[in-house]
Amino acid sequence: MSRLLRHAALAGLALLVSACAEGPSRPSGGGGDGRLDRSTTVPESGAAGRPTSSVLEQLKGLSTAEIERRFGPPAFRRADPPAEMWQYRTRLCSLDLFLYRQPNKSVTVSHAAVRGPTGAPVGEPECLKAVQSARAGEN
Incomplete structure (x- = not known):
């Protein structure tokens, strides 16, 4: 029972940190499915404010190996079992990855978020490109 409570508390903390990092909350148009509103992402259709599928x-x-191959080692890593938080930073944005240990013992990404340097909105595709470019610049 205590393990379940710890897991629930860590999941709640991860959501709180993620929500705080993204700025003030906005009403969700999704009908209360528990997911964060992604309407501030760059719309694929070009229609302003229209929710899109998240990159x-x-x-x-x-x-973890796939993430490190793609982005290199994180600038910041924190382990609070069963969760880990990895952060990649560029001048344009920060990429936050929340990883959890799976039943098969592997650690995989459960949630990802991007934010500008002062919490300002930033496009997900632009942020991922910036993080990958920063990795390429290291080589």
């Missing part, structure tokens, strides 16, 4: 969804389920 960050592509990171979900990736292992």
Whole structure:
């Protein structure tokens, strides 16, 4: 029972940190599914304010090795078992990855978020490109 409570508390903390990092909350148009409102992302259709599918969804389920191959080692890493938080920083944005140990013992990405240097909104594709470019610049 205590393990379940710890897991729930860490999940709540991760959501709180993520929500605080993204600035003031906005009403969700999704009908209360518990997901963060992504209407501030760059719309694929060009229609302003229209929710789009998140490019960050592509990171979900990736292992630590896959993340390090793509982005290199994180600038900041924090482990609070069963969760880990990895952060990549560039001048344009920060990429926050929340990883959890799976039943098969692998650690994979459960949630990802991007934010500008002062919490200002930033496009997800632009941020991922900036993080990958920073990695390429290291080589």
